[in-house]
Amino acid sequence: MTRLPRWADLVLVPLISLLLAGIISALVILAIGQSPMEALRTMVTGALGSAYGWGYTLYYATSFMFTGLAVTVAFHASLFNIGGEGQAQLGGLGVALVCLFIPWPHWTLALPGAMIAGALFGAAWAAIPAYLQAKRGSHVVITTIMFNYIAAALIVYMLVNVLRPAGQMDPATARFPAATNLPTLHEIPGLSILFDKQIPANVTLFVALLACWLVWLLLWRTRLGYEIRAFGRSEPAALYAGISPFRVTMIAMLISGGLAGLMSINNVMGESERLLQNSTEGAGFIGIAVALMGRNHPIGVFLAAILFGFLFQGGAELGLWTSIPIELRTVVQGLVILFTGALDHMVRMLLGLFFAPRRTQVA
Amino acid sequence: MDFATLIQILDSTMRLATPLLLACLAGLYSERSGIFDIGLEGKMLMAAMCTGAVAALTGSVWIGLLAGIAGSMIFALIHGVASITFRGNQLISGVALNFVASGITVLIAQSLFRQGGRTPPLSGPARFNPIELPFAEALSGVPILGPFYAEVISGHGALVYIALLCVPLTWWALFRTRFGLRLRAVGENPASVDTAGISVVRLRYTAVIITGVLCGLAGAYMAAGLQTGFGKEMTAGRGYIALAALIFAKWRPWYALMATLLFGFFQALALRPDVIKGTLGFDVPVPALDALPYILTVIVLAGFVGRAIPPRAGGEPYVKER
Numbered sequence: 001m002t003r004l005p006r007w008a009d010l011v012l013v014p015l016i017s018l019l020l021a022g023i024i025s026a027l028v029i030l031a032i033g034q035s036p037m038e039a040l041r042t043m044v045t046g047a048l049g050s051a052y053g054w055g056y057t058l059y060y061a062t063s064f065m066f067t068g069l070a071v072t073v074a075f076h077a078s079l080f081n082i083g084g085e086g087q088a089q090l091g092g093l094g095v096a097l098v099c100l101f102i103p104w105p106h107w108t109l110a111l112p113g114a115m116i117a118g119a120l121f122g123a124a125w126a127a128i129p130a131y132l133q134a135k136r137g138s139h140v141v142i143t144t145i146m147f148n149y150i151a152a153a154l155i156v157y158m159l160v161n162v163l164r165p166a167g168q169m170d171p172a173t174a175r176f177p178a179a180t181n182l183p184t185l186h187e188i189p190g191l192s193i194l195f196d197k198q199i200p201a202n203v204t205l206f207v208a209l210l211a212c213w214l215v216w217l218l219l220w221r222t223r224l225g226y227e228i229r230a231f232g233r234s235e236p237a238a239l240y241a242g243i244s245p246f247r248v249t250m251i252a253m254l255i256s257g258g259l260a261g262l263m264s265i266n267n268v269m270g271e272s273e274r275l276l277q278n279s280t281e282g283a284g285f286i287g288i289a290v291a292l293m294g295r296n297h298p299i300g301v302f303l304a305a306i307l308f309g310f311l312f313q314g315g316a317e318l319g320l321w322t323s324i325p326i327e328l329r330t331v332v333q334g335l336v337i338l339f340t341g342a343l344d345h346m347v348r349m350l351l352g353l354f355f356a357p358r359r360t361q362v363a
Numbered sequence: 364m365d366f367a368t369l370i371q372i373l374d375s376t377m378r379l380a381t382p383l384l385l386a387c388l389a390g391l392y393s394e395r396s397g398i399f400d401i402g403l404e405g406k407m408l409m410a411a412m413c414t415g416a417v418a419a420l421t422g423s424v425w426i427g428l429l430a431g432i433a434g435s436m437i438f439a440l441i442h443g444v445a446s447i448t449f450r451g452n453q454l455i456s457g458v459a460l461n462f463v464a465s466g467i468t469v470l471i472a473q474s475l476f477r478q479g480g481r482t483p484p485l486s487g488p489a490r491f492n493p494i495e496l497p498f499a500e501a502l503s504g505v506p507i508l509g510p511f512y513a514e515v516i517s518g519h520g521a522l523v524y525i526a527l528l529c530v531p532l533t534w535w536a537l538f539r540t541r542f543g544l545r546l547r548a549v550g551e552n553p554a555s556v557d558t559a560g561i562s563v564v565r566l567r568y569t570a571v572i573i574t575g576v577l578c579g580l581a582g583a584y585m586a587a588g589l590q591t592g593f594g595k596e597m598t599a600g601r602g603y604i605a606l607a608a609l610i611f612a613k614w615r616p617w618y619a620l621m622a623t624l625l626f627g628f629f630q631a632l633a634l635r636p637d638v639i640k641g642t643l644g645f646d647v648p649v650p651a652l653d654a655l656p657y658i659l660t661v662i663v664l665a666g667f668v669g670r671a672i673p674p675r676a677g678g679e680p681y682v683k684e685r
Contacts, residue, residue, distance in 0.1 A: 028467065032474035080454055128661070138664035139673075141401070141454050142610065145603055146657040146664075153654035161648060288458060325480060327469040327595075334462030342445040342456030349449075 004351055014293050014300070016347050017339035018307075025332050034324050046317025047310045055185065055199025056316075059271065060283075061309030062201065065208040066263035067287025068294060068301040069215045070256045075296050076219060077252035078232040083129060083144025084260040085284025086151030087122040091261025092268040093158060094121030096275035099176040100163075110180040114269050115207070115262060122261015123254040125151060130253030134246040140253070148284075159277055173275045182270045202270035208305075211259065212298040218255075219298075228252050260284060282330075286312070289333050292340040308333070366507070368638055372631050373515045378589055380627025381523045382407065382581040382598075386605035387612070387619045388529050389577035395537065395614060396570035397550040397676040401457030402442055403578055404602025405464030410435040410582025412468035415482035415593030416475055418489040424587050427489065431586070432579030438464060439575025447567050450680030461602070469595050482586070482593040491520030491588040520588040522580055529577070533616040546570060550674035553681040563681050581605075607660035614674065626656045 004012070026036035047057045067084045074081035081087075094117035104110035129143035159171040168174075184202045186195040195201075219225035231238040231248040239245060268279050286308055293307065294300025315329030339347060386403045393400040413434030418427030438460050445456040469480035476483055496517035503513040537543040545566055549556045553563045585601075586593045608626055612618035632639060633652035640646050 028470065032470055082458065132661070132665050136664075136666045138661075138666065142606065143661055143664055145401075146607065146661050149600055149603070149657040150654045150661075153650035153657075156653075157648050157650040160650075285458075285462070288455075292455070325469050325473045327466040327480070330462050330466030331470065332466075334459045334464075334466060337455060337462060338441075338445065338459035342451035342453075342459055343449055345451055346445075346449045 004348060004355055008351060008355065009348075010295060012351055013344060013347050014295060014304075014340055016351065017344070018293070018336060020339050020347070021332055021335035024335055025328065028331060029324060029328070032324070034322065039318055039322060039324055039328075042317055042321050043310070043314025046321070047313040051195045052197050052199060053313060053317075055195055055197070055201045056313040057306070057309040058185070058201040058205055059199070059266070059309070060312040061305040062205045062208045062266045063263050063280075063283040064286050064290045064305035064308050064312075065212060065301060066259050066266070067284050068290030068305050069211055069287075069298065070259035070263075070284075071287045071291035072294070072296045072298070072301055073215060073219070073228070073259065074252055074256040075291055076225075076232045077228045077248055078235075079130075079133070079249065079252060079256075080141050081126065081144055081253065081256045081260075082141055082288065083126060083147050083257070083284070084287045085280055085282065086144070086148035087125045087257040087260035088263045088280045088284045089151045089155050090125040091118035091122035092264035092275050092279045093155060094118045094261065095264045095268045096163070096173050096176070099180040099269060100173060104177070104179050107180060107182055111182065111203070111207075111265065111269075114180070114265050118261040118264045118268075119258035120261070122264075123258040125261070126253045126257025127250070130250050130257075133253070134249040155275075156277060159275065163275070171277050175274050176269065180269060181273055182265075184270075200271040202266070204266040204270050207262070207265065209302070211262065212302050215259075216298040224251065260287070286333060289337045289340075293336055366510075368635075370510050370514045372628070372635060372638065373511075374518075375631040375634065376624065376628045377515060377519060377523060378627075379630040380623045381519075381526045382585050382589065382601055383605050383608060383623040383626055384526045384620060385522070385529065385577050385581035385584065386602055387608045387623050388526075388533050388616065389574040389581065390606055390609045391533065391537075391612075391614055391616065391619060392546070392570045392577070393574040394609065394677055395550045395674055396546050396567045397553060397674055397679065397681070398443075398446055398567055398571055399453040399457065399678045400442065400571075400574060401454055401606070402438065402460040402464075402602070403574075403581075403605055404598055404600065405457075405461035406435040406438045406575060406578035407582040407585060407598045407602050408461075408464045408468050408596070409438050410579040411586040411597055412472055412482065412582075412593045414583040415485065415586035416472060418485050418587055419476070419483045419592065422487075422489050424485075424489050424491055424583075427587055428580070428583045431583035432576055435579035435582060436572065436575035439571050439578070443568050443571040446680065447564055447571070450682065453678050453680075465596060468593065472593055480595045484591045485587055486591065489587065490591060491522055491584065493518045494521060494524070520584065522584040522588055525580065526584075527620075530616050530620045537616065542569075547674075550676055553676050554684070557681075557683060563683075567681075578602075604656050607656060607663075610673075611660060611663045613672070626659075629655050 029036045029039050047053045070084050071081055095114045098114050098117040129140050129147055132138040132143055133140040163173045165174045182202045184199055185191045186199050227243045227248050231243055268275055290301055290304040290308055294304035311329050315326055318324045319326030386407055390400050390403050410431035414427040414431035417430035418424050442456050442460055445451040446453040472482050473480045499513040499517035503509045545561055549563055549566045557563050604626055608622035611622040636649050
């Protein structure tokens with residue numbers, strides 16, 4: 001197999017994968033008797049054609065940045081954390097408890113408090129699978145899937161039996177006090193010129209951008225990040241270099257769970273302002289696609305999160321305005337994961353065909 | 364809990380355990396050959412939709428069953444191509460196919476029937492109807508064993524019995540045939556199988572195809588046996604529970620039967636919170652019962668109930684030495 005130039009590996013492989021996923025999705029749309037061009041137009045106008053659409057796209061992108069970073073950090077330690085969904089739900093519980101039971105005077109104080117709670121709860125939910133992986137060798141993929149289901153059951157129990165206010169029918173907490181409500185982009189001076197309507201995208205977008213930068217700093221500019229990446233590349237080599245597998249596994253999974261938990265400052269505190277039953281809406285799983293598409297780099301995760309924000313919002317618009325079901329976005333999500341994560345060798349082989357002849361000429 | 368209630372719960376245990384058992388045996392073939400399969404869930408869902416749709420259109424459950432197997436097989440083959448031919452990450456491929464299945468089943472069902480992503484309700488010959496085993500009526504007067512035979516053993520759809528027959532069949536195939544020996548060997552040490560002149564790729568594809576067929580049966584039973592048609596996300600994590608049962612069973616067929624019956628029993632109990640309250644004397648929250656199979660699996664995985672060691676070459680693509 002031809003080795004691809006670095007730029008092709010970084011840029012072309014994800015783009016070709018996306019293109020392949022797009023072509024298959026278009027065929028699916030054709031097969032169910034709809035027009036792919038019409039669908040694309042609806043998605044683009046709905047998600048990117050107005051400040052209102054962008055407000056939703058950026059709101060979803062914020063969540064996906066957190067979960068994408070969560071998967072990325074674990075991937076670098078060669079751990080596949082599928083539990084982002086459960087960790088984000090637990091993070092939501094942490095955020096809800098802090099917002100409901102601590103009388104915050106102002107959102108600037110409530111936000112750091114909620115961030116700590118969300119991250120702690122998310123990290124705690126990742127801690128048991130991490131420990132079992134590090135000490136008992138039970139596979140983190142299976143345990144995190146199990147913990148997703150346990151988290152869902154726990155949240156149902158907490159909402160129905162503990163946190164639901166008396167007399168309320170739907171399983172949700174009470175509304176958080178007004179002092180904890182985060183300003184949306186529409187309420188921020190300066191940005192309110194761009195976003196003239198009430199939108200869900202809020203200040204946590206900036207927290208997400210900060211998180212992208214911090215994860216980059218962690219992975220490529222600190223000793224711990226080096227240890228994580230070394231461990232991920234080769235466990236025996238890392239062990240030989242004096243890196244403790246137990247410590248790296250635990251820390252990488254705790255950071256991963258913490259990042260997934262942090263997501264809930266966006267959806268729970270920033271948007272719904274109370275904890276609902278399915279607050280994460282699958283964002284934890286989309287994190288897998290975002291991390292794979294973003295080539296496990298914070299800049300890539302940022303771009304891929306915006307792409308998936310567009311896909312999520314555009315898919316919702318499809319459900320509203322066309323007879324294409326909203327589930328199309330799950331299909332695209334799955335196809336992107338398939339092509340970028342499992343069929344990446346195939347994509348490389350395809351690209352290798354184009355790069356091979358030119359290389360021999362040079363030689 | 365009185366005897367009649369117990370019989371009722373055991374009866375639904377049988378029905379709820381069947382898709383788990385079929386999916387668990389499906390996973391067994393794949394994982395024994397060294398191909399991890401997280402995608403049991405997606406294959407079941409695809410099979411359920413195909414069965415529901417074709418049975419509704421043709422009115423015959425057996426044509427529906429064939430369609431279900433075909434649908435599941437397509438996904439099995441994609442997984443095979445990704446993980447055997449292109450040596451991709453098997454876990455990621457499985458996860459991806461689950462998402463694709465979750466979305467595409469609704470898309471197809473909606474475009475065919477326009478009933479909110481469901482298939483029309485099935486009835487009569489479009490479902491797996493109960494089969495009365497011989498003497499069920501005559502023996503039902505015998506105390507304890509009679510009702511047990513008549514209610515719990517007899518009176519299920521054909522796939523329940525096929526699933527039960529698959530257990531000894533799998534045991535025999537795995538431990539008493541040449542194919543089984545090779546299958547187990549390719550999951551432990553593919554290089555040695557290759558050295559013996561047997562194709563690793565062909566063996567693994569065979570295993571993946573068997574997985575597809577069995578998942579097809581599991582999904583077909585979901586749509587045309589357990590329920591009356593396909594509904595969005597109707598497998599509700601059963602593929603993962605089957606995976607859990609497979610680990611619990613340590614990749615062995617008879618233990619798989621035990622494990623799936625146990626998990627089926629928990630599912631049957633979760634449907635009857637009144638019985639649990641009556642038996643235990645206090646209220647066990649339903650979510651706790653729902654979570655029980657998953658919690659049990661984590662405990663098993665943690666090695667508290669004996670260590671579960673997967674096939675050694677599981678998840679590793681085989682690269683032939685040059």
